Amino acid sequence: MTFHPINDPPINYQLLSDKIVRWAEQLGFSQVGICDVDLSKHEQPLLDWLDKNYHGDMDYMNRHGLMRARPAELVPGSIRAISVRLDYLPTNAKFAKTLQAKDHAYISRYALGRDYHKLMRKRLQQLGSKISEHCESLNFRALVDSAPILERPLAEKAGLGWVGKHSLLLNKQAGSWFFLGELLVDIPLPLTTTHVDKSISENKCGECVACIKICPTQAIVEPYVVDARRCISYFTIESAAPIPVELRPLMGNRIYGCDDCQLVCPWNIYAKLSLEKDFQQRNNLGNITLLELFSWQEDYFLSTLSGSAIRRIGYQSWQRNIAVALGNAPYSESITRALNLKLETASVFVAEHINWALEQQKLNKVKTLKAGIEVNGELNRDKLNQKLIRSIEKSLPRDA
Numbered sequence: 001m002t003f004h005p006i007n008d009p010p011i012n013y014q015l016l017s018d019k020i021v022r023w024a025e026q027l028g029f030s031q032v033g034i035c036d037v038d039l040s041k042h043e044q045p046l047l048d049w050l051d052k053n054y055h056g057d058m059d060y061m062n063r064h065g066l067m068r069a070r071p072a073e074l075v076p077g078s079i080r081a082i083s084v085r086l087d088y089l090p091t092n093a094k095f096a097k098t099l100q101a102k103d104h105a106y107i108s109r110y111a112l113g114r115d116y117h118k119l120m121r122k123r124l125q126q127l128g129s130k131i132s133e134h135c136e137s138l139n140f141r142a143l144v145d146s147a148p149i150l151e152r153p154l155a156e157k158a159g160l161g162w163v164g165k166h167s168l169l170l171n172k173q174a175g176s177w178f179f180l181g182e183l184l185v186d187i188p189l190p191l192t193t194t195h196v197d198k199s200i201s202e203n204k205c206g207e208c209v210a211c212i213k214i215c216p217t218q219a220i221v222e223p224y225v226v227d228a229r230r231c232i233s234y235f236t237i238e239s240a241a242p243i244p245v246e247l248r249p250l251m252g253n254r255i256y257g258c259d260d261c262q263l264v265c266p267w268n269i270y271a272k273l274s275l276e277k278d279f280q281q282r283n284n285l286g287n288i289t290l291l292e293l294f295s296w297q298e299d300y301f302l303s304t305l306s307g308s309a310i311r312r313i314g315y316q317s318w319q320r321n322i323a324v325a326l327g328n329a330p331y332s333e334s335i336t337r338a339l340n341l342k343l344e345t346a347s348v349f350v351a352e353h354i355n356w357a358l359e360q361q362k363l364n365k366v367k368t369l370k371a372g373i374e375v376n377g378e379l380n381r382d383k384l385n386q387k388l389i390r391s392i393e394k395s396l397p398r399d400a
Helices: 013-026 040-051 065-069 095-100 116-132 151-157 210-214 232-238 266-270 290-294 298-304 309-313 315-328 333-343 348-366 378-395
Strands: 031-036 080-087 140-143 178-185 220-222 254-256
Touching (some): 013 031, 013 080, 031 151, 040 065, 095 378, 116 140, 116 178, 151 178, 210 378, 254 315, 266 378, 290 315, 290 333, 298 315, 309 315, 315 333, 315 348, 333 348
Antiparallel strands (some): 031 080
C-alpha cells in the first residue's frame, strides 16, 4: 500500500487533463477528448432501434438493455470518459481497383492488418496506469468494442467529431477511417469540449445523402439509422446464418465488410493515412483473388489469419462469403470447377451457398450485358458500382 501524507496537495485536474492529452499522443493515439457520461438523450433512439429488430441476430445489443447508454451502470462510479481515436487507413488502399476487379476479394480496409482490439486496449491500459500514478486512487476500465456502451455518442460528446448519416463518427480533419476506444474513470477531469473548437462536434452532413444512396443493399433506412439485417458488414461478419438470397447478388466481391458509405463521404478527402505498421495489409489481402482464398483449408485459414479480426468469423462463414462472391464474379470455368470441387467436402451450410453460386455462374455465362439484357438486376447493380468507382477515382485519387 502506498502511503500518502495527509498534507498532500489537492490534485490539479486541469493540469492532469493536459497531461492525459499529451500521454495519449505519446502512446500513438490520433486524438483524445474527455466528456461526462450522461447519454440519456440516446436512450429512446436505442430502444426504438432495438424494438424494430434492426440489430438482427446480434442478441448482445439487446442483452444489457439501457446499460449501453448508462456508462455509470457498466462501471460503477464512472463520471468521465476519456475517448480516443486511432487512424487505420492503410497506404495503397486500392479501393476502386479492388472493387473493379470482380474476381478479386474486397475486404474492409480496417481488417487488412492486425486486429485493433488488443493494440488499442493495451495502450488504453497504459494510459490508465499513467493516470493512476498521479492520483491517490483511481478506478478505470479500458473499452474497445468489448462492453455494452455507445462509443460514438461518447466520442461525439468528447469533441472527436459528429455521428454522420451512415451512423459512423466523422471528423472534419480526418474523415471516418479510424477506430474508437474509451477509458471510463471516476475522477472529475475537466471536459475538453469546454476549451476546444466546439464546431468540431457540430453535425456537418448538411443535405448530403451520398452514403444513403450508394449503399448496395439500402441498409441505411433513414438518416443516422442502419438496419443491420440489410448491411453487408453485418451478414458477412456478425451473422452466422445463411446470407439472404435476395441480398447475395448485391454483395459483389465484398467478402468481409463493406466500405461504400465511407468511400462516397466528402469528408474522407481529409482522411489521414495510418502511422501504425500493424494496420498495413498482411498476407496480400488487399490484392488477392477469390479463387486463392477459396482454396485455403481450415488449418491454413486459422494460421494465416492469426492476429487478424477476420479469424473470429470462423472458417465456415469465410467459405460462405467467398462462395457468394464467386457466384457474382464473371463466368469462368476455373470458378465453376473450384465450386464443384469444394462442394464434395463442404458442410451443408456452405454447400447451399456454393449451389447458389453455381447457378449464378450459369446465368453469368449466358447473359450479355452488351446487348442490354438485364439478368437479375445486374445492369442496375453494375451502374451503382461504376458510380462508386468513379467517385473514388475523382475524390480519393491517393487511395483509389
